[in-house]
Amino acid sequence: MAAQKINEAHEHIAKAEKCLKTSLTKWKPDYDSAASEYAKAAVCFKNAKQYEQAKDAYLKEAEYHTENKTLFHAAKAIEQAGMMMKEQKKMPEAIQYIEKACMMYMENGTPDTAAMALDRAGKLIEPLNLEKAVDLYQKAAGVFENEDRLRQAVELLGKASRLLVRLKRLDEAAVAVQKEKNMYKEIENFPMCFKKTTAQVLIHLHRGDYVAADKCVRESYSLPGYSGSEDCVAMETLLQGYDEQDEDQVYRVCNSPLLKYMDNDYAKLAISLRVPGGGGKKKKPAAAPEGGASGTPAAEEEDEYEGGLC
Numbered sequence: 001m002a003a004q005k006i007n008e009a010h011e012h013i014a015k016a017e018k019c020l021k022t023s024l025t026k027w028k029p030d031y032d033s034a035a036s037e038y039a040k041a042a043v044c045f046k047n048a049k050q051y052e053q054a055k056d057a058y059l060k061e062a063e064y065h066t067e068n069k070t071l072f073h074a075a076k077a078i079e080q081a082g083m084m085m086k087e088q089k090k091m092p093e094a095i096q097y098i099e100k101a102c103m104m105y106m107e108n109g110t111p112d113t114a115a116m117a118l119d120r121a122g123k124l125i126e127p128l129n130l131e132k133a134v135d136l137y138q139k140a141a142g143v144f145e146n147e148d149r150l151r152q153a154v155e156l157l158g159k160a161s162r163l164l165v166r167l168k169r170l171d172e173a174a175v176a177v178q179k180e181k182n183m184y185k186e187i188e189n190f191p192m193c194f195k196k197t198t199a200q201v202l203i204h205l206h207r208g209d210y211v212a213a214d215k216c217v218r219e220s221y222s223l224p225g226y227s228g229s230e231d232c233v234a235m236e237t238l239l240q241g242y243d244e245q246d247e248d249q250v251y252r253v254c255n256s257p258l259l260k261y262m263d264n265d266y267a268k269l270a271i272s273l274r275v276p277g278g279g280g281k282k283k284k285p286a287a288a289p290e291g292g293a294s295g296t297p298a299a300e301e302e303d304e305y306e307g308g309l310c
Helices: 002-020 031-047 051-067 071-087 091-108 111-125 130-146 150-166 170-186 190-206 210-220 230-243 247-254 264-271 297-309
Strands: none
Touching: 002 031, 002 051, 031 051, 031 071, 051 071, 071 091, 071 111, 091 111, 091 130, 111 130, 111 150, 130 150, 150 170, 150 264, 170 190, 190 210, 190 230, 190 264, 210 230, 230 247
């Protein structure tokens, strides 16, 4: 079967070369037909699992589409060449081809196709290289944003933000989540703004910036429905516990269903959050029972004070 497909591929290549020949009656190469034959050859090589030869055939197809000034089809062929690299587990080369195809899609005036290809490339590289995936998702988001397709843009920004958290690049994650929140506000998806405020608070507290976390909640009071919402109450309680170094209160909020069932990267931020110093529950001053209750901080302070007067 494989040998038959390889022979078939070579037949298509021979036909393509014939299309490119000129003569007294044929002054111009037939680039369109040559591209078509190389496309058929590429499919034959792919079916025979000859991925390197399939890649070369797709690149030839792209070359002749470019000669014929059909950039969209050239870009498609280059993207397919990238997929042949993926089949060979050569991911950096695969991504290079897909990025080149995206530039051609942009040049052709089809930015949506470019953004979708960048998104696909991000998914391919994510298991191997988170930094590159962030770059691709952000580029794709930028293309959609330029086209005023904010729903698609914000979805891709969300992917980038979560990976920045995973990479512990929290300063960049804070900026990215703020951008997401602004976009959700623009398209009036306020429940998602609430979720992004929670993500911001967790990121800022992990950065050790209580003031920034508190500011995010205060700014969100202007969002319709936020004040008094479950998200709002949880963040106010969390910030209070964090400020008062009440480890128990912080633990309760961070392990509540509201935070535990966030996207995995944010849920991990929640369950790993500790108050400054990592102390236990802050004891609230309480009136000592009659007769003096030894062992409470308040009682100890009173005893010291009395000893000082004597």
